[in-house]
Amino acid sequence: MATTTVSSVSLSLNDRITAGILALLIGSFLVFGAGLANSAVLHDTAHDVRHSYGFPCH
Template sequence: MTISTTAKTTALSKAFGPILMMVVLGSSLMFVAGHAQSAALHDAAHDVRHATGFPCH
């Protein structure tokens, strides 16, 4: 029984790393795009800004 519990824990910990990295990357991209002052970034992220509640006007 110990082997199967260890295997499940290991599989969960292996899956948690990439999920955490994607959450951090996605949050970082949203923060950068939401607070960008460049007109090109503003235009590219305009709809996303409004959908997530970032004021841009």
């Protein structure tokens, strides 16, 4: 942990790919849930945010 950076310098390629894919998966899940999911409760809670961000919804 002495010389860790986000770049490829010390995070091994494998770790980088794993972390990257993990981040993309969780990130897409969150954005999908808040922005695009077709649930009435999620829609109403995130209503103003969906409009503000221009997510296509209702």
